[in-house]
Amino acid sequence: MQVNLDTIIFELCAIVISTAILGTVFLYARQPIILAYIAAGMLIGPHGLEWIHNAENVSQIGHLGVILLLFLLGLNLQPRKLIRLFKESAMVTLGTCSFFFLCTLGFGLAIQLALHDALVAAAALMFSSTVIGLKLIPTTTLHHKRMGEIMTSILLVQDILAITVILFLNVDNNDGMILAFGMLLLKFSLMCVCAYLGVRYVVLPLFSRFDVIQEYSFVTTLAWCLLWAEAGHQIGLSYESGAFIAGLSIAVSRVSQAISIHLKPLREFFLILFFFSIGARMNLTTANIYMLWGCLFGGVLIVIKAWGFRFALHVAKEKTSMNKELSARLSQASEFSLLLAYSAMTAEVVSQEGIMFIQAATLSTFVISTYWVVKYYPTPISMVKNLRQD
Numbered sequence: 001m002q003v004n005l006d007t008i009i010f011e012l013c014a015i016v017i018s019t020a021i022l023g024t025v026f027l028y029a030r031q032p033i034i035l036a037y038i039a040a041g042m043l044i045g046p047h048g049l050e051w052i053h054n055a056e057n058v059s060q061i062g063h064l065g066v067i068l069l070l071f072l073l074g075l076n077l078q079p080r081k082l083i084r085l086f087k088e089s090a091m092v093t094l095g096t097c098s099f100f101f102l103c104t105l106g107f108g109l110a111i112q113l114a115l116h117d118a119l120v121a122a123a124a125l126m127f128s129s130t131v132i133g134l135k136l137i138p139t140t141t142l143h144h145k146r147m148g149e150i151m152t153s154i155l156l157v158q159d160i161l162a163i164t165v166i167l168f169l170n171v172d173n174n175d176g177m178i179l180a181f182g183m184l185l186l187k188f189s190l191m192c193v194c195a196y197l198g199v200r201y202v203v204l205p206l207f208s209r210f211d212v213i214q215e216y217s218f219v220t221t222l223a224w225c226l227l228w229a230e231a232g233h234q235i236g237l238s239y240e241s242g243a244f245i246a247g248l249s250i251a252v253s254r255v256s257q258a259i260s261i262h263l264k265p266l267r268e269f270f271l272i273l274f275f276f277s278i279g280a281r282m283n284l285t286t287a288n289i290y291m292l293w294g295c296l297f298g299g300v301l302i303v304i305k306a307w308g309f310r311f312a313l314h315v316a317k318e319k320t321s322m323n324k325e326l327s328a329r330l331s332q333a334s335e336f337s338l339l340l341a342y343s344a345m346t347a348e349v350v351s352q353e354g355i356m357f358i359q360a361a362t363l364s365t366f367v368i369s370t371y372w373v374v375k376y377y378p379t380p381i382s383m384v385k386n387l388r389q390d
Contacts, residue, residue, distance in 0.1 A: 014051045015058065015276055018044050032374040033381050034135070035367060037272055041279025048280075055280035062277045065270030066131055066335065067243045068263060071225040073134060073152065074247020075260045085153035092312045093157040099308050100126040104301070108357070111293045117354030120344045123165050124358050125301060127158045127334035130240075132370060135271065136379045137329060138389035147322050150313070151329060156244075162336035163238055166343045187235050191242065195228055195249035204253055214262070221259045222266075224250070282363060290353045294360025298333075301361060302368050305331040325377050332369035333362040 018040040026036035041058075044051040052058060101122045108118030133155055137148060164184065203224060210216045225246045232242020250259065309327035314320065341358040344350040350358075374382055378389040 011052050011058070014044055015040070015273065019272055019276060032370045034132070034275055034370050034374075037275035038279035038282075038363075038367070041276040042282050042284075043279075045276075045280030045282075047283040052280055055277050058273055058280060059277035062270055062273030062275070063239065065267055065272075065274045067229050067239050068225065068267040068270060069131060069134055070240045071229075071243040071247040072260050072263060072267060074244040074249075075251050076247075085149055086157065088316075089150060089153035089157055092309075092316050093154050093161070096305075096308045096312050097126045097158065097161060100301075100305060103304050104297075107297055107300070111290070113290070113354060113357065114351060117350050117357070120341065120350040120354055121358050121361070124337040124340040124344075125333050125361055127162050127336050128155060128305070128330040129332050129334045129366065129369075130155045130159060131271070131274065131335055132332055132366060133329055136370065136373045136377075136381070138378050138380060140389065146319070147326050150318065150322075151326060154330065158334070159238075159240065159336065162334065162340060163241065166336075166340055184237065187237060188241065188245075191228065191232065191235075191237070191245050192248070195245050196252075199224075199249045199253065203250065207253075217259070218262050221250070221263065278363065278366065281359070288353070288356065290357045291360040294357040295364045297357075298361040298364025299368060301333065302331045302365055302372070328369070328377060329373055331372070332365040337362040 019037050022036040022040045022043070023033045026033055026039075041052075041055070042048055045055055046053055104125045105118050105122035108121050109115070113121065133151055137151065203220065206220060207217060225243050228242040228246035228249075229239040230242065232245065233239050306327045309330050310323045313323040313326060318326075337358060341350065341355055345355055373379060380389065382388040
């Protein structure tokens with residue numbers, strides 16, 4: 001037990017110290033600090049200096065940051081507003097995802113990926129990153145401006161589509177897919193009802209009784225988030241879905257904004273681990289032609305997604321001044337791309353070449369998109385004073 005504890009403490013210390021050092025270097029060089037977290041993972045991870053031997057363990061811990069991110073997003077959305085946003089963004093999301101799917105499929109077939117590999121890659125790369133999109137947008141823009149509303153709704157619809165695709169990979173026939181999707185909607189609805197009732201008759205009365213003790217509010221809120229995240233996972237949804245439902249259930253109360261402020265630092269810490277684990281998974285020593293094609297397509301995909309979103313938002317009659325920035329913020333692939341690739345590998349419907357192509361394309365879009373947004377648009381981590389907004 002002592003040996004294991006020493007290993008965990010050493011790895012955590014190595015991660016925090018390396019990200020702090022590289023973060024300082026990157027900030028002096030006026031580069032996005034998120035890239036420093038990824039670079040730290042590449043440097044001391046299993047494929048670098050090997051100070052961290054198992055990137056999967058770090059990834060699982062860092063996943064808590066994504067869970068908290070979705071929980072905080074739910075905290076700042078009123079259910080009625082969410083329904084309205086879904087109606088407004090559904091066609092934009094479905095249209096752009098279909099376009100990106102076809103573009104990726106065509107590229108995959110052009111470089112002679114097997115048909116099943118090209119189909120999986122097309123499904124994986126048609127989504128945008130919830131983590132990077134929400135991490136790089138100022139909080140005031142996310143919660144109080146039209147751009148934040150549109151981004152939130154598009155990302156949420158994409159997350160639902162991604163979960164549906166993952167379900168599709170794990171069923172054997174179309175009838176099973178229809179049944180699985182119906183059960184998905186039923187489970188989601190039941191979770192929403194149960195979470196709402198739990199907040200109304202349990203959580204809020206407890207907050208009213210013990211609201212003067214901030215530590216109690218903090219730990220109870222965190223417990224509520226993790227309870228529903230685990231419940232979502234256990235019934236076949238996802239940790240993120242459960243956390244979002246938990247946040248949405250508390251959004252109707254007046255304490256939601258105070259809770260959001262208290263949990264933000266905790267979210268930031270775990271997101272550092274999340275981005276570190278992305279870098280730690282990158283193995284440049286096994287590069288082959290499909291990894292190189294993936295890196296190349298990552299740059300192409302950024303352009304395709306930026307143009308596709310800009311055109312779709314123009315058709316939807318959104319403001320032109322907003323469309324350019326929003327399309328840049330949504331131009332990367334998604335963390336769901338990696339998850340979907342792993343699900344496809346487990347289901348034995350994608351080859352190693354297809355996995356390498358998806359990983360390389362996804363990670364290259366993360367780097368390029370982050371650099372683009374931080375360089376030219378307002379973010380909480382910008383080095384330019386007039387672009388730094390929280």
